[in-house]
Amino acid sequence: MKLILIFISASLINNFVLTYFLGICPFLGVSNKTENALNMGLATTFVMTLTAAATWPIYTYLLVKFNVPFLEYVAFIIVIAALVQFVEMYIRKSSPTLYRALGIYLPLITTNCAVLGLALFMVLREYNYIESIIFGFATGVGFTMAILMMSGIREELEFADVPRHFQGISITLIIAGMMALAFMGFAGLIRG
Amino acid sequence: MGLLLIISAISMGVLGAGLAVFLAFADKKFQVQEDPRIEAMLGLLPGSNCGGCGYPGCRMLAEKLVSGEAPQNACVAGGMETVAKIAEMLGVEAAEHKRMLAVVLCKGGYAESERRATYRGEATCTAANLTGGDKSCTYGCLGYGECVDACKFDAMAMNSNGLPVVFYDRCVGCGACARACPRDIIEMHPEDHRLFVYCRSRDRGAHAKKVCGVACIACSLCVKDCSVQGGITIKDNLAVVNYSLAPQNDESTRRCPTGCILSGMEEQVTKKNFYASLPRQAG
Numbered sequence: 001m002k003l004i005l006i007f008i009s010a011s012l013i014n015n016f017v018l019t020y021f022l023g024i025c026p027f028l029g030v031s032n033k034t035e036n037a038l039n040m041g042l043a044t045t046f047v048m049t050l051t052a053a054a055t056w057p058i059y060t061y062l063l064v065k066f067n068v069p070f071l072e073y074v075a076f077i078i079v080i081a082a083l084v085q086f087v088e089m090y091i092r093k094s095s096p097t098l099y100r101a102l103g104i105y106l107p108l109i110t111t112n113c114a115v116l117g118l119a120l121f122m123v124l125r126e127y128n129y130i131e132s133i134i135f136g137f138a139t140g141v142g143f144t145m146a147i148l149m150m151s152g153i154r155e156e157l158e159f160a161d162v163p164r165h166f167q168g169i170s171i172t173l174i175i176a177g178m179m180a181l182a183f184m185g186f187a188g189l190i191r192g
Numbered sequence: 193m194g195l196l197l198i199i200s201a202i203s204m205g206v207l208g209a210g211l212a213v214f215l216a217f218a219d220k221k222f223q224v225q226e227d228p229r230i231e232a233m234l235g236l237l238p239g240s241n242c243g244g245c246g247y248p249g250c251r252m253l254a255e256k257l258v259s260g261e262a263p264q265n266a267c268v269a270g271g272m273e274t275v276a277k278i279a280e281m282l283g284v285e286a287a288e289h290k291r292m293l294a295v296v297l298c299k300g301g302y303a304e305s306e307r308r309a310t311y312r313g314e315a316t317c318t319a320a321n322l323t324g325g326d327k328s329c330t331y332g333c334l335g336y337g338e339c340v341d342a343c344k345f346d347a348m349a350m351n352s353n354g355l356p357v358v359f360y361d362r363c364v365g366c367g368a369c370a371r372a373c374p375r376d377i378i379e380m381h382p383e384d385h386r387l388f389v390y391c392r393s394r395d396r397g398a399h400a401k402k403v404c405g406v407a408c409i410a411c412s413l414c415v416k417d418c419s420v421q422g423g424i425t426i427k428d429n430l431a432v433v434n435y436s437l438a439p440q441n442d443e444s445t446r447r448c449p450t451g452c453i454l455s456g457m458e459e460q461v462t463k464k465n466f467y468a469s470l471p472r473q474a475g
Contacts, residue, residue: 079207
């Protein structure tokens with residue numbers, strides 16, 4: 001039950017992009033085409049799940065054990081960077097097609113604040129290992145959902161008659177704000 | 193305090209070193225054998241992925257160049273310099289490379305052309321072309337700037353008269369604008385072409401003249417004035433320059449009643465003097 005709760009909470013109610021405003025940079029930058037947005041979302045979900053799986057043991061068995069939990073930022077950043085690098089190598093070897101599709105997005109994820117935010121939240125909320133992985137995956141799903149919706153709207157927007165002064169990034173930000181407003185509706189889904 | 197410092201340094205050091213070793217191993221294990229020439233070739237190409245060569249992106253062209261499938265002067269955007277470098281790398285003589293330019297063959301902007309309706313649809317040329325556009329001339333520029341959007345080299349802009357302008361100093365000749373134009377008003381020409389008929393209207397002379405002040409009315413004065421027989425001909429109510437025959441600077445443009453055939457116009461527009469000619473915007 002708790003796992004389902006974590007999933008719904010992380011993907012919908014506390015959507016990283018639309019509630020915490022984390023990971024806004026790819027949300028705005030890579031959302032001009034649905035195809036790119038989906039690829040970016042999938043890559044991020046993958047990395048987020050792996051990040052949760054990798055940073056939890058490091059925090060629990062290294063930082064807490066040696067009594068240096070304040071090093072979490074440094075440690076998490078190193079681990080995430082190394083992980084993304086490794087995933088990139090692996091994909092390049094195993095599937096050149098996927099590598100070409102994801103190519104530029106993978107390095108972008110390294111410095112994505114949503115991924116670091118996920119690792120920090122996970123520690124803050126004292127999740128256990130399974131919960132952490134579910135949390136990581138759900139966060140990724142939430143991110144994918146947000147960026148996909150955004151790209152869908154932006155593709156429609158291409159054909160809309162937007163007033164001249166709203167064109168480009170300003171209308172995008174207005175839409176992001178409206179989406180955040182809409183996502184507030186999920187807040188009533190779970191009490192307490 | 194000292195102990196904490198040491199523990200911090202060691203734990204982070206070990207973590208970093210461990211991951212570094214892991215990545216080094218992974219790099220060995222997952223190494224992909226790739227022709228190093230492809231990477232070097234990619235460095236020579238402009239990297240703008242304009243598609244002017246016909247391949248999707250510079251990387252694809254680099255692969256094809258190395259494998260010998262693409263001619264060494266395939267890259268249109270890089271100019272002579274790039275072609276020479278590529279040829280040197282491949283160990284062949286540099287083939288001749290003529291700089292290509294985009295030429296907009298319509299001068300009928302807001303001021304010159306008559307409008308028959310107000311267009312309120314989607315503001316793109318492709319969409320406007322479905323309805324025939326708002327100008328009475330159905331051959332002229334629609335003015336929604338799809339060519340400008342297609343240009344990746346910042347070499348085009350719409351002028352205040354609603355016509356696209358190609359910046360002579362910036363155009364690399366990739367042809368993206370020509371492909372984007374639904375009315376084929378933009379043509380790609382080698383740099384040494386000077387003489388152009390800036391009109392695509394195949395309407396009969398009287399009608400063409402009625403709807404646009406700078407239309408070709410097929411009066412054939414330029415045909416008579418051209419110093420070489422057959423250098424300019426009239427086809428479908430439109431003067432056509434035969435570039436293999438017609439001298440690029442002669443008297444043929446002198447008597448044109450509408451001024452749609454002109455010589456040597458293109459090199460006058462550079463990015464700098466285009467923006468300098470714009471009225472300064474407030475704010």
